[in-house]
Amino acid sequence: MLDITDGLRAWCAAQRDFALATVVAVSGSAPRGPGASLAVDDRGTALGSLSGGCVESAVHELCLDAIASGKGGVHRFGYSDEDAFAVGLTCGGVLDVLVTPVRRHDPVRPVIGSVLDAAAGGRRVALARVVSGPEPQLGRALAVHADGAHEGGLGGGAALDRAAAAQARALLLAGRTGTAELGTAGGLCGEPLTLLVESAAEPPRLIVYGAIDFAAALTRIGAFLGHRVTVCDARPVFATPARFPDAHEVVVDWPHRHLAAEWDAGRLDARTAVCVLTHDAKFDVPLLELALRLPLAYVGAMGSRRTHAERDRRLRDEGVPQAALDRLRSPIGLDLGGGTPEETALAIAAELTAVRYGGSVLPLTGTRGPVHRTRTKVP
Known part of the structure; x- marks a missing residue:
C-alpha cells in the first residue's frame, strides 16, 4: 500500500470510497512481493499494480464488489495448466491477495x-x-x-x-x-x-566518497533506485551541489571523519552502502579501516587491481582483520565491460543490488528456477 501513498491520500482528502488489494503472500515466480497494492475507487479508477498485468482485471472487479458490499477477503491467483487463458500468473507463481473495503465509515x-x-x-x-x-x-x-x-x-x-x-x-x-x-x-x-x-x-543510505565524474553518475542512478544519496569530499572546489544536483546532500569533510560522525549520530544502519571512489590512499585507508569495521550492507572501493593490492597491504598494516577485508568489494562493481562514468555507475549499482537481494549475477538465460525471487522487502 505504501507504494501508492500519494494517490491514496488524495482519495482520502476527497472523501472517496475505495478498496485496497494487497499481495500478502507469494510462492513460485511472481513479479512483485508482499506489500504491492492495487487500489480502486468508487468510480473505477485504479492506482498501483499487483502483477504487472496478469491479474489486475480480476482484482479490479473484486475491489468494486468490496466497495459495494463492504466485505473483503483473501483471494488466490495461480497459473492454470488446463486453461492457459484463465485468470492467473503466466509466470507460474501464486499470489494471495487481500481485498479490503476502505469506505468513509469503515x-x-x-x-x-x-x-x-x-x-x-x-x-x-x-x-x-x-x-x-x-x-x-x-x-x-x-x-x-x-x-x-x-x-x-x-x-x-x-x-x-x-x-x-x-x-x-x-x-x-x-x-x-x-x-x-x-x-x-x-x-x-x-x-x-x-x-x-x-x-x-527512511530510504536506505548511499554515501559516495570522492567528488569525481563517476560519482555524479553513481549519484543519479542511486537516487533513481530509491537511495538517500550523500556525496562527501574534503575538497570544497569539487564538492558542490551544482556538480551533484541529484544528491540529497553534498558535504565537505574528510571522508573518515564524516563516516564516524554519521555512525555516532545513529544515521547509518545495516542497509547503508558506502562507495569509495577517491582511490587516494590518504583518503581511502582511514575511511575503509572504519567502514569495514561497521555493520554496513555494502563497502566498495574504486581502483585498479594494483591499487587494490596496495590498499589491501596498507589496511593490513593498520590491523584490519581478514574477515573485515573479505567484505570489501574492490575493484568495485560487476564486470559488465563498460568504461564510461555511466556504465561504471551501472556496474556498481548492479553489484549493490545483487548483494542486497542475494542475486546470482548470472544471466537469467542460463539459470533455472523462478525469475522473480520471493523476498522480504527491505525499503
Missing part, C-alpha cells in the same frame, strides 16, 4: 489515513493487517509507530493489539515488510492469526 479508514499521513511526512510507521484468521477479523488494521504507540485495533482486545504492535514495531525498526504470527489472545494463545506488516522507513 473502521479501517482512519487507521490507513494515519499511516499514509505519517509515511508522507517521512515518519517511521507500520501498517499491520490481519490476512489469516477468524473471518470477522480479516482486514482489521493497526497503525504502529516507531515509539510503540499504536492506533486502531484487530478486533481481539487490548492484549492482542499490544502483542501485534510489538511484532510490527520489530519489523518496522528493521525496515522490513513481512508477516508475523500470533494467536487471537495475544502471544501464541488462541486461534492462529497472521499479520502482514508493511513498514515505511
Whole structure:
C-alpha cells in the first residue's frame, strides 16, 4: 500500500470510497512481493499494480464488489495448466491477495489515513493487517509507530493489539515488510492469526566518497533506485551541489571523519552502502579501516587491481582483520565491460543490488528456477 501513498491520500482528502488489494503472500515466480497494492475507487479508477498485468482485471472487479458490499477477503491467483487463458500468473507463481473495503465509515479508514499521513511526512510507521484468521477479523488494521504507540485495533482486545504492535514495531525498526504470527489472545494463545506488516522507513543510505565524474553518475542512478544519496569530499572546489544536483546532500569533510560522525549520530544502519571512489590512499585507508569495521550492507572501493593490492597491504598494516577485508568489494562493481562514468555507475549499482537481494549475477538465460525471487522487502 505504501507504494501508492500519494494517490491514496488524495482519495482520502476527497472523501472517496475505495478498496485496497494487497499481495500478502507469494510462492513460485511472481513479479512483485508482499506489500504491492492495487487500489480502486468508487468510480473505477485504479492506482498501483499487483502483477504487472496478469491479474489486475480480476482484482479490479473484486475491489468494486468490496466497495459495494463492504466485505473483503483473501483471494488466490495461480497459473492454470488446463486453461492457459484463465485468470492467473503466466509466470507460474501464486499470489494471495487481500481485498479490503476502505469506505468513509469503515473502521479501517482512519487507521490507513494515519499511516499514509505519517509515511508522507517521512515518519517511521507500520501498517499491520490481519490476512489469516477468524473471518470477522480479516482486514482489521493497526497503525504502529516507531515509539510503540499504536492506533486502531484487530478486533481481539487490548492484549492482542499490544502483542501485534510489538511484532510490527520489530519489523518496522528493521525496515522490513513481512508477516508475523500470533494467536487471537495475544502471544501464541488462541486461534492462529497472521499479520502482514508493511513498514515505511527512511530510504536506505548511499554515501559516495570522492567528488569525481563517476560519482555524479553513481549519484543519479542511486537516487533513481530509491537511495538517500550523500556525496562527501574534503575538497570544497569539487564538492558542490551544482556538480551533484541529484544528491540529497553534498558535504565537505574528510571522508573518515564524516563516516564516524554519521555512525555516532545513529544515521547509518545495516542497509547503508558506502562507495569509495577517491582511490587516494590518504583518503581511502582511514575511511575503509572504519567502514569495514561497521555493520554496513555494502563497502566498495574504486581502483585498479594494483591499487587494490596496495590498499589491501596498507589496511593490513593498520590491523584490519581478514574477515573485515573479505567484505570489501574492490575493484568495485560487476564486470559488465563498460568504461564510461555511466556504465561504471551501472556496474556498481548492479553489484549493490545483487548483494542486497542475494542475486546470482548470472544471466537469467542460463539459470533455472523462478525469475522473480520471493523476498522480504527491505525499503
